[in-house]
Amino acid sequence: MINKDIVIIGGGPAGLAAAIGAYEAGNKNIVILERDNLLGGILNQCIHNGFGLHTFKEELTGPEYSARYVKKIKDLNIETKLETMVIDISNELIVSAISENEGMVQYQAKAVILTMGCRERPRGALSIPGYRPSGIFSAGTAQRFVNIEGYMPGKSVVILGSGDIGLIMARRMTLEGADVKMVVEIMPYSGGLKRNIVQCLDDFSIPLKLSHTVTKIHGSTRVSGVTIAKVDDLRNPIKGTEEYVECDTLLLSVGLIPENELSRKVGVIINPKTQGPIVSESLETSIKGIFAAGNVLHVHDLVDHVSSEAYLAGKNAVKYINGLLEELKMIDILASDGVRYTVPSTLNVNNVEDLTQIRFRSSDVYKDAYVSVYFDEERILHSKKRILTPGEMETVTILKKWLIERPNLKTITVKIEKE
Amino acid sequence: MPTKELTCINCPMGCLLSVEFDETGIKKVTGNQCKRGELYAAKEVITPKRIVTSIVPVLNGVEDMVSVKTAIDIPKELIKQCVIELKNIKVEAPVEIGQVILENVCGTNVCVIATKSVERKK
Amino acid sequence: MYDVLIIGAGVIGASVARAISKYDLKVIVVDKHSDVCEGTSKANSGIVHSGYDAKPGTLKAKFNLIGNKMMGEFCQRYRVPFRRNGSLVLAFDVNEIPKLEALKTQGTLNGVEGLEVLSKEQVLAMEPNLSSQVAAALYAPTGGIVDPFELTISQAEVANQNGVEFQFNSLVSSIVKQTSHFQVFVNDTMIESKTVINCAGVFSDEINNQLSAHKLKITPRKGEYCLFDKEVGHFVDRTIFQLPTAYGKGVLVTPTAENNLLIGPTAYDIDDKYDNSTTAEGIKEVLSKASQSVKSIPTSFIITAFSGLRATETSGDFIIGEAKDVEGFYNAAGIESPGLTAAPAIGDYLADLVTKKLNAKMKTSYIDGRADLVRFEPLSVADKSKLIESNHEFGKIICRCEMVTLAEIKDAIHRPVGATTIDGVKRRTRAGAGRCQGGFCGPKVLEILSKELHKDPREIAKFDQQAILLVGFDKENL
Known part of the structure; x- marks a missing residue:
């Protein structure tokens, strides 16, 4: 058992900012546990620009934004453990993590900061009828293939959901040589930023079909097309408006869900609306000494807000350890x-x-x-x-x-x- | 006088701007509900520019690809050409963040630079 | 020349192969898909029926009972997730209680033990999430749930390690009977075998009808399902059936052997034997019918919907045994429910017939069991720790949702009849079977498959060869 004042679960933008917040509040006994082989989390695959306008007053790409925080973590000598996956947190704030190199490691923490981020809603959550061929990807999975591995997951693409990742991927797939046929959005408005609609869709003449949804997936081995239809005010497809669109890929950008498996396991109370922990003004969860920030708490639109929120969580964790937080x-x-x-x-x-x-x-x-x-x-x-x-x-x-x-x-x- | 329709990107409002202009510049912007719309229209109609981001393969790196961007924004109509110019580019590891990957892309005098570092494989 | 050629690597083909592998014979299994368990066996309820359903005297009744009785010990030996969780048939009207009694009588005649008609109060005490409209229920304590993938995979592994060959991506186009053997044409090549066993699922009529004058007709009957997150895996503990009514056969609500919640299926006869698509109407019907049985279905926890085809033969019963007019040709056709329950018993039975015909001897080297199989997730912290010390790759979690490690995935690829596809890895390890449905681990599993199988990532498929995931490099089309 290793004693650590502050154990931070997740080395994405939230975890990095939380560590800096704690450090600058005067506690240097920190460890960040990250399951991937590098820090920065999902920013690593968000190679587009538009990050950091609030934090750094300039426009950075995801990897650049991340690099600034990683550099600071290194400069401050804050301990980080990569390829280390937390599998359990106990009520007594014992954090159990495993890694290939060190096996099982347990930390006795004084405070734990949850910064695990979020994940994408899968197709099943929508129950889109049709076949279950290959060629259906969540936008983030496609983003990883295109931006990290350098592979194209498809040649002709329909995107369901106009959240920002979907819009960003419409541009990325187009630029890398795919034919993005359209973005289909069930709501009468887009969930994405206006800037992304203009710069990711309009710039490339990709149509955005509002109040439409995918009603069927065709193709028994690889996607061969989708049927789309207009929806009524209750979001039910309107008969007679169906249209067949030939494509080999369907990308889903249909929402993000905070990843709170660990939080639930230890008994943190979750807000059904956000799917994230219920927290106090200090970002403390229902369990004493466990804090949460970033997308694990509620899904953010801007990483700058993730960073500032998490910084505060780090600062408050130190206050808590110092007995300065009223419960x-x-x-x-x-x-x-x-x-x-x-x-x-x-x-x-x-x-x-x-x-x-x-x-x-x-x-x-x-x-x-x-x-x-x-x-x-x-x-x-x-x-x-x-x-x-x-x-x-x-x-x-x-x-x-x-x-x-x-x-x-x-x-x-x-x-x-x-x- | 030529007019152009565009959507303002400054806030979720997404005002539909109608811009009248001639060779001397913007004459009139309508449809905007605040000052920012006018400024946006001016830039977007006369010289629309974008930062272009992509990735290129890395040789002998701990990762196979490195993300890149144009150091500053380039004319919008060159976006596609810029990516095509990157098609056959490969860089040798190590790559430093900010390192120039391609100079003078599409004759713009703008460099394409790495947006992350990739260490050399040991 | 093979002694035995088995057509189809579903649960029936695998069961037959496992049973025959005890004998000193040259055996091959061919399947048109790229893995075992790709047809009906991968898309069903996973129920081990107790056996009150089938008409007394039918093969369904017979093999259901034998299969049910042997399932516990069988699954323990072959490391197949199985639980005898018991089942309930619900009646929603006191007037229907006689129908429950009739089912009980039929079950008792079939040899089912422990059947009991329970009052409303007794039922609700057992399963508090049932609808208050329940009037009574037939309780069958011998009912169970099994992992249909593992039931198939485990037997294929045992068969393979005992010498049975598996040849995938191999579609049987025609079969010709010669005087003392068969010529089976597979992808334009000919395989010769002394005997042929037809375990071709919904296609078993087409195989039979090439050789036998006793024609079969299989109608694919589609069943659609919704699968729920483990979070609601204990919504009910027993398998909840509905009494068939004038409005048709009801749907079931059940936990799965892997602790998900499963609701379904619909039952519609269709024409297309390749149509395993789901429909908006089907899913709606499943949810609406199930809502009769239980209080409120946790629809926000649905993680996927799927559909499968049952091989319904016109006679209504299983067709099992040597074709009367074709010596050496054996059928296991029309194997619909309770086919999964019956599979190991059908395998034993057919193996017995075939090996007697061939005068085969038992092998001395037969190994009855699977190579060591480790699941990381259910272990205690201390055992996990020990395991990682013994093999560091247990320390690398690939699938977060189901906590599947690199070591397990590599093992699944290199085991007998190992995984070659993303779905193959999923069915063997559960990587990608969880709530994010492979969103995170998909690319990693693809990378591992490509590395371990020395294949280009662009050749790695989700299931069949054509179901590739990556179509090329970035900028390739520019």
């Missing part, structure tokens, strides 16, 4: 009226420095609406938004002084209001 969750934070969820779900004013941020997503598209924050019955924030979409994470900032002024505050509610 009582005094104030509940509720999502209501068009707000699908909030992170965090509870708040203790004594753990807040000057301000705290609540991140949330809307459950639908709202135009010219107001984001409102209520302290019990009192509306404390009311800011007009030209547009809110489920695809873009929103943030509201709560100042500590507002909280101090209302010592009996029980509930903070975030909602979307028409006026």
Whole structure:
């Protein structure tokens, strides 16, 4: 058994930033456990640009963004273990990990930070009827083949789902020589960033079919085509609108799910809306000493937000170890009226420095609406938004002084209001 | 006067911009709901540019491929040509992040550079 | 010249091959697919039926009972996941209780032990997630669940290590009977064998009809299923059937031997023997019918849907034995449910017939069991640790969802009748069978297959040779 103050599970952008946060808060007894053979996580295969505008005020590719953090980790001499997979966390914060070189290694941690990221929803979650041939890939799997291994998983491609990875892959596959026929989106709006729609689809004249879905997969060995159809308001395919599209590949970009197998196993309470742990303002989960940040907590659109969130988790883990974190969750934070969820779900004013941020997503598209924050019955924030979409994470900032002024505050509610 | 329709990419609003322009420049932008739309339209209509990213094979590296990008954005119409110019490029490991992989791509005076490091195989 | 040529490497072909491999004979199994277990055997309910279903006196009843009785010891010996979890047939109306009684009587006649009609209260106490509409149920404690892949693979391994050859990607185009042997044409080459055993599943009528005047007609009956995450693997503990009603045969809700939840199947006769596609209507029907049996189906945990074809013969019974008019030609045709349960028993029976005909002697060198097989995931932390010390490749997890290690995948590739495809690895190790359905491990498994089999990654297929995953290099088409 090895004693470590802070064990960080996952060496992607969240894990790296958490380690730096902890280090800069004064605790150097840290280890990052990463299952892959390099740090940086999924950034390694996101070779496109568009990362880092918030963090570094410049536009970087995924590997470049990652390299800056990796360099910092190396400069700070923070211990990292590669090809090391955590298989268990116990209630007493014993982290068991295995690797080819060291076999089973167990760490007794004082605090654990969960930064395992997320994974893609598979086809089964959609139950698309038809055959089960080869040629159906999640967009991320295709991304790995094209961007890391240098292989093309198909020649003519239909992409289902207009999330950012799907859009990015439409461009990547096109640039590397594939014929991307269309991107099919069941919702009446895209879940991806406008910038990606313009630069990944419009630039290459790839049609985006909104309110459409794939209703059948053809081809018994390799995909030979798909049937697409228009959907009604309840997202059911409309008879008579079917269209056959010949292709040898179907890419799925139909959502991401935080990867919380380990968290569930140790008993961390999961928010069914985010599929990530329920956390306090300090990003502490329902289990004392276990923190969570990044896509394992809730799926982010921008890695910059992952980094800043995880940095905070690292900092708070050190506070916890130093006995400076109050455990009582005094104030509940509720999502209501068009707000699908909030992170965090509870708040203790004594753990807040000057301000705290609540991140949330809307459950639908709202135009010219107001984001409102209520302290019990009192509306404390009311800011007009030209547009809110489920695809873009929103943030509201709560100042500590507002909280101090209302010592009996029980509930903070975030909602979307028409006026 | 020629007009061009485009979607603003600054926020999820995605304003449909209508841009009137002639050889001297932008005359009028409509459809935008904020200042950023106008600025975007100006750049996107006169000289649309993009950073192009791809990968190229590495010889004798611990990894088989290295990711690359154009050091700065290049004219949009050269995107495809840029990737084609990378088709037969191979680099010998070690590769350093920022290392020039190809100079003056498509006659733009812009370099294609590595976006990660790849060590040499031992 | 072979002594025995077996057509089809599904669970029946593998069972026959395993049983015959005890004898000193030259045996070959041919299959048109690239692996064992690629037809009906890979897409079924995985149920070990107790045996009340079949009409007394039929071959189905006979082999079901023998198969059920031998399954426990058999699966232990060959390391096949199996659990005698018991089954319940639900009635939703007190007026249907006599039908349960009739099933019980039929089962008892067939020799099924322990059948009992339970009251609503008893049933709900056993299975709290059942619908409150349940009126009564027939309980069969001998019912079980088995991993159909492993039941097939294990027997193929035993057969192969005892000398049976397996030849894949080999479609039988025609068979000619000579005076004392058969000429079997496979991919334009001829294989000669003294006897032929037809285990061709939904195609077994076509094989039979080339040789025998007693024509068979197999109608593929499609069954669609939904498979759920292990998270809800204990939604029910027993296999839940519905009493067949005027509206048709019901669907079942069951845990699988690997602790997933399985719901299905539909039952529609179709024309196309290659059509294993799922349909929107089929999946809808499965879910709606199952929702009669259980309270609320956890649909958000569906990880995949699939369909399989049952080989339904017009007579309604199994066709097992030597064709009356073709000496040396044996059928195992029309093997639909309870075919999986019956398979090992059918294998033993046919092996007995064939070896008697050939006057074969038992081998002295026969090895009854599989080469050592290690599963990392279920072990304790201490045992995992020991295992990694003995072989470092157990320390490298390839499939996160099912916790499958590099060592296990390499073993699956190099075992007798080893995996050559992504699906082959999945069925042998469960890598890719979990909730992400191979999203993460797919590329890694492909790389391992390519390395271990010394094949170009572009040649690695999901299943059959044509089902390749990678079509070329980046920029190749520019």
